[in-house]
Amino acid sequence: MVEALVNPNILAWARERAGFTVSKLAEKLKIKQEQVEAWETGNSKPTFRQAQIFANKTYVPFGYLFLKEPPHEELPIPDLRTIGDRPIGGFSLDLKDTIRSTFERLAWYKDFCREQDLPNLDWVGSVSVDNFELATTTAKRLLGGSIEQRPRQFHDYFKELISKIEVLGALVMRNSVVGNNTHRSLDRDEFRGFAIADDHAPVIFINATDTPQAQLFTLLHEFVHLLINESGVSDLSHRNENRIEKFCNRVAAEFLVPTDEFVKLWNIQHEDWRTNLPQLEQIFHVSQWVIARRALETGFISEQQYWDHYGKILDAFKKEKDKQKDKGSGPPFNRLINMRYSKKFATAVASEALSGRMLLRDAHHLIGVHPSKLKDFAKKELSF
Known part of the structure; x- marks a missing residue:
């Protein structure tokens, strides 16, 4: 067998980049841990076939294994996620690869738009992060602001908004895995979505591991990112103090459930605050999760009440997903x-x-x- 003259330091970098311990990678490669250690110290070399499998399992291009130094990996999109007032810092490999592949598709689509002589999208960047009223009215003008005309079912309204945003020229992508790799699930707790602002081919990406109810809010949040021409990875937390994230949250919330109407309709006399949810869900044609979030933002419920309710929604969503897996069901x-x-x-x-x-x-x-x-x-x- 011909040995592959790979760089041992790159092997260690690739393993760590993928988030694997030596023992975990050995398990994936179906070899002994000592063999991986020998490769990383340079005491032995993998065969070309072994190196190809190594590259595949650690999600790096095969040619990377022969580089003298690890490549500099800087993603062209801001990280707007925070814990308190501080950035979280760092993207997982799954998120990095998702962003990279999205930019690759965006590059192709921009060339396609130019070849088709498609005009620039004048609504991208049409409002300022300092103008809440204009952002809200612009979103309503572009997507339809009449609550009465919304489809009565939440899922239908979600589909309608996606369709309207794509008619405007944006690409809306929703995925729960990296590409088509079902073994690489995206983490809902790491990010909820991201936006890539571009006047030819703006992109909204939604993490589909989140509940469908929360995905509707993500869609509007990321759409506002495009309106103000600000790309970024979002966590959508109502506690996020980032200026752009607070603005996008505020506009998305006002678009879906206008504050004045919501406050008038919320009944504080109910012994159980959740009694409000079914009625307001029918009035605003959004999910009960969105209604609960608005109740939190307007001070009608506490953080604990909100998170307890959201936890139940998430548990029900996970159980339904598990049932589909057990039955082997789901869309083709x-x-x-x-x-x-x-x-x-x-x-x-x-x-x-x-x-x-x-x-x-x-x-x-x-x-x-x-x-x-x-x-x-x-x-x-x-x-x-």
């Missing part, structure tokens, strides 16, 4: 593509590939649909 893979990469993006990629203007393997790389199944996917999921 092709249907997930439109959610994970945006229907607008998938349509552009499929049209370019099927017209012969891009290679089928490149389309596969961007949206994960096998070349042999792309035509069928376009017909069934994109209505080609």
